[in-house]
Amino acid sequence: MHVLDSATVSPEDRFDMVVESMTGAARATTFTSDCPDDRVRLTMSAWQIGAVSLFDAECSAHTLRRRTRGAPDEEPPSVLLTYGLRGAGTHSHLGRDQSVGPSRLWATDLTAPYVHHIDDTRTLTAKVAITALGIPHDLVRQALEHIGESPLTPLFVNHLTETRRVAGLVDGPASGALGSATLSLARALVASVAGDGRVGREALEDTLLLRAQSFVRRRLGDPALDAESIAAAHHVSVRHLYKVCARAGLSLEQWIIHERLAGAADDLARSAPARGGIAAVARRWGFTSPSHFATRFRAAYEVTPREWQALHHR
Template sequence: MQVLDSATVSPKERLDMVVESMASAARATAFTPKGPDDQVRLTISTWQLGAVDLVDAACSAHTLRRGAHEAADDEPPSFILTYGLRGAGIHSHLGRDLPVGPSQLWSTDLTAPYVHQIEDTRTVTAKMAIATLGIPHDLVRKTLVHIGESPLAPLFVNHLTETRRVAHLIDGPASVALGTATLSLARALVASITDDERLGREALEDTLLLRVQAFVRRHLGDAALDAETIAVAHHVSVRHLYKVCARAELRLEQWIIRERLARAADELARTAPARGTITAVARRWGFTSSSHFTTRFRAAYEVSPREWQALHHR
């Protein structure tokens, strides 16, 4: 892990430090701050996860440029996937002016020029060689300006933010494995919006279990959530859904209950005891019967929900 903070250098050296750091992270060949040079701010953290570089950057308003000559010399040919957490702007790349901002995913082929204008910003970015995707470069390039429209974009964003959350806690084989998972999802993300139907079908099938898990976690509070609802949402049969879960040794209904109990336990641990709290929390996480919730909770945690709550608020 590497961390750079412009606040640790003198104002005279700050701009040079920011230009050098941004050039390394985004392969930019020009950095123009919006405002006085001595007010430029940059905090950047980087991790190497096998073949993937993960970058968390916060920077004051600026414009980044990468020229055509420098882009042609990109070696190895690489691209980046960026998720916005703060700041709005325009990303001009591959013949399209793409509005970017918080909660958006966009991509940049570093073998092509770009201009990136942004306000005070924070982003999380994954950088990788195009060859690692196993998809022809011309197909990759066609998809990049549409990457945020992929049905797998929410799944990749969730993975990227969770990877950032734990990146500082892991190293060695675990970090390499996390990078491999990121590459696999990036490949599926790109393949899902190519004009190659075979690649698209493979991408959706390869990520079905991950998409199901993300869908379930978003809908844990829905008491009507069941295998049929999940299957319909993912355009597969219930039989196929169970088959995919079985390959991963996942018992779908039991896993849903465990996820609901875990969310309820976390909320109870953070909530002061009050009349009606247990029932309200149970309903919020999809349990229509408070007695059923209590029975399941005790089986999982060996104490009742009320005892659990009291233990965390003594």
């Protein structure tokens, strides 16, 4: 993890520090701001997660410009996938002016000119080498204009947010696995709006397990959730779904039960003991039988649900 904070720099050096950091991360040619030099501020955390660079940046109002590419950059051609958390502005890129702001996803091909003008802002950004996406550069460019329209955008944004939350807690093989998942989702996101059916189908297949897991987590409270409904929602056969899970070493049914129990355990730890409370928690997490829930819970946590609740409220 790498952290930058302009507050740690003397006021007279602050502007130069922000310029160097922002133009370096975004491969921009210039950085300008209407703020006085000593009022310009930047806080940026950066992580390298496998083949993906992740940035969490807060910056005062500014304009970034990248002119026509001249001499080759030292780094490979890359794409920025940026999610807005705060701030509003305009991103002019590849012949299009796009409004950007909170809850919006936009993309930047760092080999092309752009002008990015925004007020006080916070963003999450994934930086990926175009070669790592495995998609021809011309198709990548076609896709970037429509990146926020992809049906995979909510999944990618949620993944990016969760990756930021745990980025400082994982390393080694775990970090590599997280980076691979992020790269696969980035590829699927771009491919889904690239206008090439074959590329899109391949990318969706690569991310089937991630998409299925996200689907399950949103529906854990549904007692009818099963392999058939998951497969139908993703337009694959149950057999194919099981094959994808097996390749990842995942037992689908056991994983669903594990996720339900984890959610129930968290609820019980947060709620005060009350008559009927445990049965209500069980139903909320998809268990139709309180006795079955209690048996499963004890097998997983070695205490009954009531004992678990009491331990957390003692």
